[in-house]
Amino acid sequence: MSLPGSTVQAPSTGVTPGTNGARAHLFTAGSVEDYRRVLAAGIDRVATRVAGADRPFTGVTPDELAPRIAGIDLDRPLGDTGAALDELQDVYLRDAVFFHHPRYLAHLNCPVVIPALLAEAVLSAVNSSLDTWDQSAGGTLIERRLVDWTAERIGLGPAADGVFTSGGTQSNLQAMLLAREETRARVTGRETGQPSRPELLSRLRVVTSAAGHFSVQKAARLLGLGADAVVTVPTDTDRRMRTDELAREIDRCRGEGLVVMAVVATAGTTDFGTIDPLPQIADVCAAAGVWLHVDAAYGCGLLVSPTRRHLLDGIERADSVTVDYHKSFFQPVSSSALLVRDRRVLRHATWHADYLNPARMVEQRIPNQVDKSIQTTRRFDALKLWLTLRIMGPDAIGALFDEVVDRAADAWQLLTEDPRFEVVTRSQLSTVVFRYLPTGPGRDLVDDANLYAREALAASGAGLVAGTRVDGAHHLKFTLLNPETTLDDIAHVLDLVADHAGWYAHTRATAALTCPVG
Numbered sequence: 001m002s003l004p005g006s007t008v009q010a011p012s013t014g015v016t017p018g019t020n021g022a023r024a025h026l027f028t029a030g031s032v033e034d035y036r037r038v039l040a041a042g043i044d045r046v047a048t049r050v051a052g053a054d055r056p057f058t059g060v061t062p063d064e065l066a067p068r069i070a071g072i073d074l075d076r077p078l079g080d081t082g083a084a085l086d087e088l089q090d091v092y093l094r095d096a097v098f099f100h101h102p103r104y105l106a107h108l109n110c111p112v113v114i115p116a117l118l119a120e121a122v123l124s125a126v127n128s129s130l131d132t133w134d135q136s137a138g139g140t141l142i143e144r145r146l147v148d149w150t151a152e153r154i155g156l157g158p159a160a161d162g163v164f165t166s167g168g169t170q171s172n173l174q175a176m177l178l179a180r181e182e183t184r185a186r187v188t189g190r191e192t193g194q195p196s197r198p199e200l201l202s203r204l205r206v207v208t209s210a211a212g213h214f215s216v217q218k219a220a221r222l223l224g225l226g227a228d229a230v231v232t233v234p235t236d237t238d239r240r241m242r243t244d245e246l247a248r249e250i251d252r253c254r255g256e257g258l259v260v261m262a263v264v265a266t267a268g269t270t271d272f273g274t275i276d277p278l279p280q281i282a283d284v285c286a287a288a289g290v291w292l293h294v295d296a297a298y299g300c301g302l303l304v305s306p307t308r309r310h311l312l313d314g315i316e317r318a319d320s321v322t323v324d325y326h327k328s329f330f331q332p333v334s335s336s337a338l339l340v341r342d343r344r345v346l347r348h349a350t351w352h353a354d355y356l357n358p359a360r361m362v363e364q365r366i367p368n369q370v371d372k373s374i375q376t377t378r379r380f381d382a383l384k385l386w387l388t389l390r391i392m393g394p395d396a397i398g399a400l401f402d403e404v405v406d407r408a409a410d411a412w413q414l415l416t417e418d419p420r421f422e423v424v425t426r427s428q429l430s431t432v433v434f435r436y437l438p439t440g441p442g443r444d445l446v447d448d449a450n451l452y453a454r455e456a457l458a459a460s461g462a463g464l465v466a467g468t469r470v471d472g473a474h475h476l477k478f479t480l481l482n483p484e485t486t487l488d489d490i491a492h493v494l495d496l497v498a499d500h501a502g503w504y505a506h507t508r509a510t511a512a513l514t515c516p517v518g
């Protein structure tokens with residue numbers, strides 16, 4: 001199918017199109033009409049699919065989908081936008097997982113706001129790269145303004161700075177890099193008989209809670225720390241870091257000649273949506289002279305909450321903070337930032353290249369964001385937050401986040417009153433962790449029944465829930481980030497979970513009774 005008025009008709013025979021044919025695809029002054037038409041056609045496909053999605057997933061399996069994708073000859077272009085969109089429907093759009101659907105209750109993925117989608121279209125078309133001023137101009141200043149805005153919301157003080165990143169994992173990695181280098185400088189200045197770099201790296205420790213995010217472990221590995229560099233301290237019954245254990249762990253490390261380079265507190269644990277006791281942790285870190293990083297990848301939405309900002313009290317005492325706008329600010333992936341209290345620490349991510357950002361540019365006060373980032377070429381992701389704030393404003397985003405937090409509280413209540421289920425810690429944010437409890441002869445099959453229910457539900461596509469282990473036992477998890485999800489949606493999914501899990505436990509137990517092993 002050709003788009004009306006499309007000037008582009010590359011042959012589908014595998015013959016290389018002439019330069020003129022290829023050029024017509026370039027986004028230039030001469031092709032803006034095609035640009036309008038082609039993008040409108042793509043938007044129309046997405047809109048139609050989203051409007052027609054009656055469940056979050058079709059339940060397609062990798063085995064079903066893989067041959068369709070493998071069967072496409074990438075060396076033989078279709079040469080036609082409409083045909084490519086038809087094909088895309090078949091290999092992607094039809095079977096994609098739709099986070100906008102109210103019964104998508106699984107991971108930390110949010111439905112996205114339209115102003116951010118508008119920005120996404122603008123930023124990829126203009127294609128600014130935020131490494132240097134001479135590749136972005138205003139984009140650089142817009143990102144800087146948003147970094148300042150976020151740092152002000154956190155309360156990091158006048159010397160704060162930061163940079164947008166690809167996600168929480170990268171933000172945490174950069175935070176650990178800065179903490180490692182600051183610690184190295186401090187230790188090298190303090191200890192006599194200066195330790196060699198490998199010797200010091202093997203002695204560095206990062207302390208986080210048992211509910212912290214695994215990207216901390218990954219960061220430690222990438223930064224060349226020892227295999228046992230990340231020490232986890234236990235959580236209390238609310239799954240928040242125990243500060244007495246933290247203080248004890250720091251003392252223990254010191255007693256053994258180890259150097260704690262950072263404490264990572266989590267403001268919104270991935271599984272439990274709980275917030276570590278930030279003021280008390282900040283006290284411990286201040287007393288010990290240890291870098292405090294707050295991973296607020298999930299909880300950062302509270303920065304704009306009209307009713308719950310106080311839950312983040314203490315975050316203003318951090319040395320560095322991770323925020324993921326693509327989790328609780330309803331932004332498309334990627335949109336994240338790392339903020340630091342003291343802008344000077346960002347020098348640990350600086351390298352001057354003659355061709356790009358020579359040192360003289362610092363004296364010339366040319367704002368090159370690459371001096372602060374571990375990336376070079378970098379998307380202008382900040383524009384999404386910018387248009388969101390300019391069109392909707394922060395209170396509107398915060399109100400959306402508040403809604404899902406309220407809904408999670410309602411869901412938790414619903415579960416506590418439902419004898420079919422057992423529910424874990426009440427979240428301060430929007431997760432709910434629970435499991436189905438089989439009764440009768442299948443009651444011992446609780447782990448397998450919950451595992452089965454999750455898979456069967458996903459295969460049906462009628463709803464998606466996540467899973468995790470709590471104290472060794474398999475549980476199911478809702479992460480609510482869609483304000484359109486109603487308590488009825490949640491109740492419906494719970495019924496489906498109970499049906500699947502109950503059927504599994506009953507069938508397996510009955511089979512075991514009729515065909516006893518041995």
Ligand SMILES: Cc1ncc(COP(=O)(O)O)c(C=O)c1O
Nearest residue numbers: 108167168169213270295297298
């Ligand atoms: C607490 C926390 N930190 C960090 C991350 C990693 O963020 P990203 O997936 O954006 O890399 C996550 C992801 O779920 C998270 O929950």
